[in-house]
Amino acid sequence: MDLHERIDRTRYADPLEDSGFQYGFNSIYLKKVVSYWRHEFDWKKQVAVLNKYPHFKTKIEGLDVHFIHVRPPHRENQKVLPLMLIHGWPGSFYEFYKILPLLTENQDGLVFEVICPSIPGYGFSDAPHKKGFDSLAAARIFLTLMERLGFSQFYLQGGDWGSLITTNMAQMKPQCVKGLHLNMFTSRKGFKVLLSLMIGRYLPFLVGFSREDVRRLFPFFEKNVWEILKESGYFHIQGTKPDTAGCGVNDSPVGLAAYILEKFSSWTDLKNRDLMDGGLERKFSLDDLLTNIMIYWTTGSIVSSMRFYKENLKTDPEKRVDGRTGIFVPTGLAAFP
Numbered sequence: 001m002d003l004h005e006r007i008d009r010t011r012y013a014d015p016l017e018d019s020g021f022q023y024g025f026n027s028i029y030l031k032k033v034v035s036y037w038r039h040e041f042d043w044k045k046q047v048a049v050l051n052k053y054p055h056f057k058t059k060i061e062g063l064d065v066h067f068i069h070v071r072p073p074h075r076e077n078q079k080v081l082p083l084m085l086i087h088g089w090p091g092s093f094y095e096f097y098k099i100l101p102l103l104t105e106n107q108d109g110l111v112f113e114v115i116c117p118s119i120p121g122y123g124f125s126d127a128p129h130k131k132g133f134d135s136l137a138a139a140r141i142f143l144t145l146m147e148r149l150g151f152s153q154f155y156l157q158g159g160d161w162g163s164l165i166t167t168n169m170a171q172m173k174p175q176c177v178k179g180l181h182l183n184m185f186t187s188r189k190g191f192k193v194l195l196s197l198m199i200g201r202y203l204p205f206l207v208g209f210s211r212e213d214v215r216r217l218f219p220f221f222e223k224n225v226w227e228i229l230k231e232s233g234y235f236h237i238q239g240t241k242p243d244t245a246g247c248g249v250n251d252s253p254v255g256l257a258a259y260i261l262e263k264f265s266s267w268t269d270l271k272n273r274d275l276m277d278g279g280l281e282r283k284f285s286l287d288d289l290l291t292n293i294m295i296y297w298t299t300g301s302i303v304s305s306m307r308f309y310k311e312n313l314k315t316d317p318e319k320r321v322d323g324r325t326g327i328f329v330p331t332g333l334a335a336f337p
Contacts, residue, residue: 006254007253010034026276029277033257053068056069057124067093067115070116072113078106083113083114083155087116087159087162088119089160090263090305091292094291120137128304132311143169143172158184238309242303246302249302266278
C-alpha cells in the first residue's frame with residue numbers, strides 16, 4: 001500500500017529538549033501518532049463511519065460539488081428547517097458528524113434537514129482549474145446547490161472560511177437566508193488595524209497614534225495581537241505561495257499530518273504549545289483526527305485547499321464587493337473563551 005510505504009520511509013528530525021509544541025509538531029509525539037496510523041488505524045472502519053450519512057455530487061459551473069444531505073426521521077407535527085453547514089481549513093464536512101444527531105433529532109417540535117458541502121478544492125469536491133475561485137465563487141455555487149435541492153429559504157452556519165462563504169451567501173441573496181450563525185467573525189478593517197498596532201509602538205505618527213495611544217494599546221498588542229502573529233505564518237505562506245509549500249505536504253503523509261494536526265493542537269488552546277503531545281488526545285481521538293487527514297490525503301486536495309487563501313487575499317478586503325456590502329439577515333455569533 002502506497003500510504004504505508006511512504007510512512008515507513010519517513011525521515012524524522014529530533015526535537016529540541018523541552019520544546020513541547022513551541023517549534024511546531026513535536027517529532028517524538030509525531031512518531032506515536034504515525035505508529036498508530038500505520039499499525040492500528042482502520043481506514044475501512046472509518047469509511048463506514050463516513051458513509052453513515054448519504055453522500056452526493058452534483059455538477060455546478062463545471063465542478064463536481066460533494067455534499068452530504070441528512071434528512072430527519074419523519075414524525076407528525078414537527079417543523080423541519082433546512083440548514084447548510086460549511087467547514088473551513090484544515091477541516092472538512094466530517095467535522096460536523098458529532099453534531100448532526102443533535103440537529104436532526106426532534107427538539108420540542110423543531111428539527112433540521114442538514115446539508116454539509118465540501119468547498120471546491122477540498123476533499124471530495126473538484127478543485128478549480130482557473131485562477132480566481134474565492135469565497136464569492138463558493139457562495140454562488142452553494143446558493144445554486146440549495147436552489148437545486150429545492151430550498152427557496154434556509155439557514156446557514158459557518159466557521160473559518162465557512163463563515164466568510166455563508167456571510168457572502170447572505171449578502172448575495174438575503175431574501176433566501178432566514179438566519180446566519182457564525183463561530184468566526186472578521187472585521188473588514190482587520191488588516192489595517194493589525195498593521196497599525198504593529199507599527200504604532202515604534203512610529204506612532206505614521207498611523208495617527210499619540211504617545212498615550214501607544215501606552216494604552218501596547219499591552220493589548222502584546223497579549224492578543226502578538227499571539228495572532230505567532231500563529232499566522234501558515235496564513236502568509238498559503239496566501240502567497242501555496243503551491244511551493246504544498247509540494248512537500250502533498251507528497252508526504254507524515255508531513256501532511258504534522259502540518260494539519262499542529263493546528264488542531266494550538267487552535268484548541270494556545271497552552272497546548274507547552275505540552276509534549278500538544279494536548280491533542282485531550283479533546284480528540286486519533287481516529288477522528290486521522291480520518292480528517294485521510295480525506296485530504298486520499299483526494300490529494302491539500303494544495304488546492306491552500307490556494308483558497310491566495311484567491312481570497314488577492315484584493316484588499318475593503319475593495320471587494322462583500323467588503324462594501326452590509327448584512328441584512330438575522331445573525332448570531334458564538335464567541336467562545
